[in-house]
Amino acid sequence: MRIKKLLGAVAVVLAVTVGATGCGSRGGAASPSSGSADAAGALVGISMPTQTSERWIADGKNVSDSVTKLGYKADLQFANDDIPTQVSQIENMLTKGAKALIIAAIDGTTLTDVLAKAKEQNVKVIAYDRLINGTPNVDYYTTFDNYTVGVQQATSLLTGLGLLDASGKKVEGKGPFNVELFAGSPDDNNANFFWTGAMDTLKPFLDAGTLKVPSGQTKFEQAAILRWQAPVAQKRMEDILTAAYSSGTKLDGVLSPYDGLSIGIISALTSTGGYAKGSLPVVTGQDAEKGSVKSIIAGEQYSTIFKDTRKLGEQAVKMVDAVLKGQEPETNDTKTYNNKVKVVPAYLLESVIITNDNYKKELIDSGYYTEADIK
Numbered sequence: 001m002r003i004k005k006l007l008g009a010v011a012v013v014l015a016v017t018v019g020a021t022g023c024g025s026r027g028g029a030a031s032p033s034s035g036s037a038d039a040a041g042a043l044v045g046i047s048m049p050t051q052t053s054e055r056w057i058a059d060g061k062n063v064s065d066s067v068t069k070l071g072y073k074a075d076l077q078f079a080n081d082d083i084p085t086q087v088s089q090i091e092n093m094l095t096k097g098a099k100a101l102i103i104a105a106i107d108g109t110t111l112t113d114v115l116a117k118a119k120e121q122n123v124k125v126i127a128y129d130r131l132i133n134g135t136p137n138v139d140y141y142t143t144f145d146n147y148t149v150g151v152q153q154a155t156s157l158l159t160g161l162g163l164l165d166a167s168g169k170k171v172e173g174k175g176p177f178n179v180e181l182f183a184g185s186p187d188d189n190n191a192n193f194f195w196t197g198a199m200d201t202l203k204p205f206l207d208a209g210t211l212k213v214p215s216g217q218t219k220f221e222q223a224a225i226l227r228w229q230a231p232v233a234q235k236r237m238e239d240i241l242t243a244a245y246s247s248g249t250k251l252d253g254v255l256s257p258y259d260g261l262s263i264g265i266i267s268a269l270t271s272t273g274g275y276a277k278g279s280l281p282v283v284t285g286q287d288a289e290k291g292s293v294k295s296i297i298a299g300e301q302y303s304t305i306f307k308d309t310r311k312l313g314e315q316a317v318k319m320v321d322a323v324l325k326g327q328e329p330e331t332n333d334t335k336t337y338n339n340k341v342k343v344v345p346a347y348l349l350e351s352v353i354i355t356n357d358n359y360k361k362e363l364i365d366s367g368y369y370t371e372a373d374i375k
């Protein structure tokens with residue numbers, strides 16, 4: 001009797017999932033049907049933080065396309081940088097019967113309850129780019145080496161100022177230079193890694209007095225920009241320019257951890273700061289967003305960090321495919337990402353510093369953008 005019931009249930013699940021995915025269009029080869037019956041045509045929830053930044057839109061699309069290519073169903077949602085929206089979108093995914101979740105959290109500490117529900121339903125959870133903190137219910141994590149991203153941001157600041165040469169060697173007899181420091185959102189685990197990597201790199205120069213911070217704001221809490229909001233960064237830059245630079249002190253460089261913030265910072269520099277677009281301080285960034293690559297080509301923003309979201313998406317989908325088939329996904333870091341409950345096994349990817357010198361090779365030749373995208 002129990003076996004009969006079970007077989008009946010399996011038949012229903014198969015009928016529902018096959019019906020929902022339209023198995024005829026899967027083409028067979030990449031079908032997950034070789035895995036467990038649970039995997040075939042399973043629904044994968046993809047929760048992205050916001051559409052205000054190109055990178056997350058691209059991430060969402062890459063992940064959703066790859067999930068679908070493997071024969072799974074994708075439910076892609078963007079949460080408008082609003083925590084309750086993200087939580088309720090994930091709840092809906094669970095209600096719809098998602099078997100796995102790929103989540104880029106807005107605030108890495110706010111998903112504990114909804115992920116407890118996921119666990120009850122035996123749903124696998126992959127943290128995407130941002131670590132989910134304070135819960136045991138996150139299975140794997142894929143991201144870039146975030147500490148190194150911070151090192152690269154600071155390195156490009158130093159190179160732009162002429163304190164390092166192209167090979168990364170210290171150039172003696174330069175400076176002192178005035179810089180200001182920005183950090184990302186304090187509720188995003190990555191922001192701390194970027195900051196630590198950057199500050200470890202800048203510290204010897206700050207200690208030696210080769211770099212000075214005229215605002216005196218050198219603490220993460222002072223530099224952090226909640227939710228990575230460009231207008232907030234612009235306002236902070238304006239306030240700093242007014243308070244510490246109005247008597248003619250020249251600003252030479254700005255550590256910015258994200259292209260969106262760099263755009264706000266550059267606006268403040270040209271308006272309040274009165275800097276001409278052709279002679280701006282060295283401003284860094286992250287994500288190689290189209291607008292900022294254009295700005296780099298125009299000689300305004302100095303650098304950005306390219307994180308190939310195609311590779312990140314591919315890695316996340318590989319992880320999902322493996323867990324749904326009851327296999328162990330590949331990881332390359334089992335030490336770094338402690339979410340305060342456990343160390344989450346991670347797969348880390350590499351990032352690249354982009355300036356006017358190499359954007360063609362890295363962004364165009366690699367097919368990430370077309371020439372037309374960044375004209």
Ligand code: BGC
Nearest residue numbers: 053130188190228258286287
């Ligand atoms: C990502 C960065 C991005 C930032 C703002 C971080 O979590 O790792 O690539 O610039 O969020 O969206």
